[in-house]
Amino acid sequence: MTASLQFAPRTTVAEVEEGRSFSPRFGPDGLIPCVVSDAGRDDVLMVGYMNREALARTIETGIAHYWSRSRQTLWSKGATSGPTQRVVEMRIDDDQDALWIRVEVAGSGAS
Template sequence: MAFLPKFDSAGLVTCVTTDAVSGDVLMVAHMNDEALRKTIATGEAWYFSRSRNALWRKGESSGQTQRVVEMRTDCDQDAVWLRVEQRGAACHTGRHSCFYRKVEMAGEGGARLVFVDADRLFDPAAVYRK
């Protein structure tokens, strides 16, 4: 059976990335065809930044890299799941995961954010100097 990803109108597929050992959700990002091909060819995670409109290899600026252990696709082939060996932090904020805030539902439609697993593994200001 062929892997034939279905890209959206912007030429992207959603990518959910989890830690291969713990199962923690690390991040949700997007991949274009080139990012997907480079990920498959190199075994390292490549993504497409919608805000920068650019291809990027995870860790190229921060050194916080992801080695792909397994790649899966969903039933429609319009989303990808990467199980990775995370070296350092996955989040650009310096945290292990981008999902470091819990949404507490306060009833009557209200909600608030609570920090969980929010310790920083690196200082983003020092790493991403521009």
């Protein structure tokens, strides 16, 4: 699924900060932080982390995927608990080292 999605290479500071290429900067641990807020209320729901695969799956499916640092595995919110996070909007900061996604929470127990 994720083999087709490639992120742009990080070239110059000007291209990263002011260009049109999407070239996220993953940290030395291979992760990028992601602030998640409710699209309807703008309440912060969580801060998670994504690796390349989680970010690619999120973009491809429209459902938020994360990397669990404690379990060392890819996961999708709601896969076991019910409520899922459908991405409404995704933004990245100017130097492309942090994400913000707005989601709609749907499923059992969602409010």
